[in-house]
Amino acid sequence: EHYIICGFSRTGRQIAKEFWAEGVPFVVIDSEVESVQKAQGEGYMAYQGDATLDDTLLRVGIERAICIVAALPSDAENLYTVLSAKTLNPAIRAIARASTEEALQKLQRGGADAVISPYITGGKRMAAAALRPQVMDFVDGILTGADRQLYMEEFLLDPAFCPFVGQTLQKAKLRSQTGGLILAIRRIDGNLIGGPTGETVLMPGDTLICMGTAEQLRSLNQILGPIRSQKLRKPKSS
Amino acid sequence: EHYIICGFSRTGRQIAKEFWAEGVPFVVIDSEVESVQKAQGEGYMAYQGDATLDDTLLRVGIERAICIVAALPSDAENLYTVLSAKTLNPAIRAIARASTEEALQKLQRGGADAVISPYITGGKRMAAAALRPQVMDFVDGILTGADRQLYMEEFLLDPAFCPFVGQTLQKAKLRSQTGGLILAIRRIDGNLIGGPTGETVLMPGDTLICMGTAEQLRSLNQILGPIRSQKLRKPKSS
Numbered sequence: 001e002h003y004i005i006c007g008f009s010r011t012g013r014q015i016a017k018e019f020w021a022e023g024v025p026f027v028v029i030d031s032e033v034e035s036v037q038k039a040q041g042e043g044y045m046a047y048q049g050d051a052t053l054d055d056t057l058l059r060v061g062i063e064r065a066i067c068i069v070a071a072l073p074s075d076a077e078n079l080y081t082v083l084s085a086k087t088l089n090p091a092i093r094a095i096a097r098a099s100t101e102e103a104l105q106k107l108q109r110g111g112a113d114a115v116i117s118p119y120i121t122g123g124k125r126m127a128a129a130a131l132r133p134q135v136m137d138f139v140d141g142i143l144t145g146a147d148r149q150l151y152m153e154e155f156l157l158d159p160a161f162c163p164f165v166g167q168t169l170q171k172a173k174l175r176s177q178t179g180g181l182i183l184a185i186r187r188i189d190g191n192l193i194g195g196p197t198g199e200t201v202l203m204p205g206d207t208l209i210c211m212g213t214a215e216q217l218r219s220l221n222q223i224l225g226p227i228r229s230q231k232l233r234k235p236k237s238s
Numbered sequence: 239e240h241y242i243i244c245g246f247s248r249t250g251r252q253i254a255k256e257f258w259a260e261g262v263p264f265v266v267i268d269s270e271v272e273s274v275q276k277a278q279g280e281g282y283m284a285y286q287g288d289a290t291l292d293d294t295l296l297r298v299g300i301e302r303a304i305c306i307v308a309a310l311p312s313d314a315e316n317l318y319t320v321l322s323a324k325t326l327n328p329a330i331r332a333i334a335r336a337s338t339e340e341a342l343q344k345l346q347r348g349g350a351d352a353v354i355s356p357y358i359t360g361g362k363r364m365a366a367a368a369l370r371p372q373v374m375d376f377v378d379g380i381l382t383g384a385d386r387q388l389y390m391e392e393f394l395l396d397p398a399f400c401p402f403v404g405q406t407l408q409k410a411k412l413r414s415q416t417g418g419l420i421l422a423i424r425r426i427d428g429n430l431i432g433g434p435t436g437e438t439v440l441m442p443g444d445t446l447i448c449m450g451t452a453e454q455l456r457s458l459n460q461i462l463g464p465i466r467s468q469k470l471r472k473p474k475s476s
């Protein structure tokens with residue numbers, strides 16, 4: 001049930017910082033001794049090795065990992081790592097960095113579940129900061145960072161645990177019971193319902209995209225899946 | 239009333255793409271002939287020159303521009319450009335790219351209104367994709383892209399035009415009138431009210447962070463500031 005970060009460069013360090021802030025168990029792999037020492041100096045579990053090799057991935061427990069993040073210097077290494085990881089553990093979630101649009105497509109074809117290109121992401125963010133500064137400030141403020149006032153979280157509705165499946169939002173009274181806001185519902189068929197209304201019916205397999213304070217999200221988690229409610233990892237304290 | 243993009247590298251190209259998709263008037267500056275030709279080949283207005291020089295900035299109309307985006311190869315050039323731009327037009331909004339955390343701080347101190355580091359942004363995005371994939375998909379889907387189903391927009395409440403200033407959200411009935419969702423309100427003192435309720439009172443100078451379809455945001459814009467409602471630039475069509 002751990003995460004693996006491949007590459008402890010600037011991007012990798014930022015990823016580790018985020019995982020650490022949210023109390024996510026993770027291990028770092030880097031081929032350079034100094035990078036490994038730097039990671040260990042931050043208190044992280046780190047292992048020296050070539051992340052493209054099965055042997056290295058097996059040593060960091062790839063078979064039991066939930067997610068691998070490939071942030072190695074080259075696109076070719078990231079692709080190779082994604083393929084190795086998916087072969088050793090087909091259920092693993094793989095996130096990869098791509099430096100070009102071409103690499104982005106190859107990594108997606110190679111089986112990565114999400115591919116991020118810092119240039120594309122950075123450019124989009126700069127454009128958004130230019131066009132809608134308040135929206136960007138707001139979104140930044142709720143997505144990451146340790147001392148957030150508001151959070152976004154996703155909840156999967158499991159009919160075995162959630163008492164509201166089959167009810168309308170109006171009947172479920174999630175807003176008035178918890179204060180949390182349901183921004184959207186992703187149906188099991190992929191359909192997205194943005195800004196659901198009181199008449200929207202909760203269905204089995206729905207993913208609720210919610211926004212609220214730590215307290216509001218904890219209480220949403222409690223009432224949506226009372227039995228499994230310990231599963232909400234974040235926010236870890238307050 | 240135009241935007242200036244300095245640097246037509248990978249980041250700069252992405253910014254231009256976003257501006258173009260939203261119908262924002264802009265001009266590109268790049269010191270390389272080939273980059274300028276590439277930009278012109280895309281149909282963009284582009285000018286060859288050194289963006290750190292006052293002369294170049296004056297030629298692209300810095301005095302009448304609303305915003306300058308500095309995406310030049312070096313942090314030093316971006317800082318210099320921000321300072322030049324703010325000197326020539328103190329009211330201009332300046333967005334800059336920084337390659338390191340150190341540069342980020344210097345650019346902020348130099349007067350940039352927003353600074354984006356592709357490494358930090360990319361790392362945060364990769365961490366978020368690992369931890370909350372549905373949330374990230376959702377946020378990506380509403381922030382950028384030409385064929386979006388949902389949008390986010392910000393509306394400044396001007397008491398001279400907005401008939402609801404001083405009223406509660408319940409009385410203003412923005413949701414039931416438009417279908418648009420108010421995610422948060424940024425007060426004029428910087429205070430953020432996340433997930434405002436029916437009792438929240440709209441105040442002069444509030445910025446409303448809203449989410450909805452193109453149609454819903456257009457109708458919100460109409461009823462929030464009926465006289466100035468042509469000001470909503472985005473979404474440009476549909």
Ligand SMILES: [Ca+2]
Pocket residue numbers: 007008009010011012013071072073
């Ligand atoms: Ca990296």
Ligand SMILES: [Ca+2]
Pocket residue numbers: 245246247248249250309310311
């Ligand atoms: Ca660039």
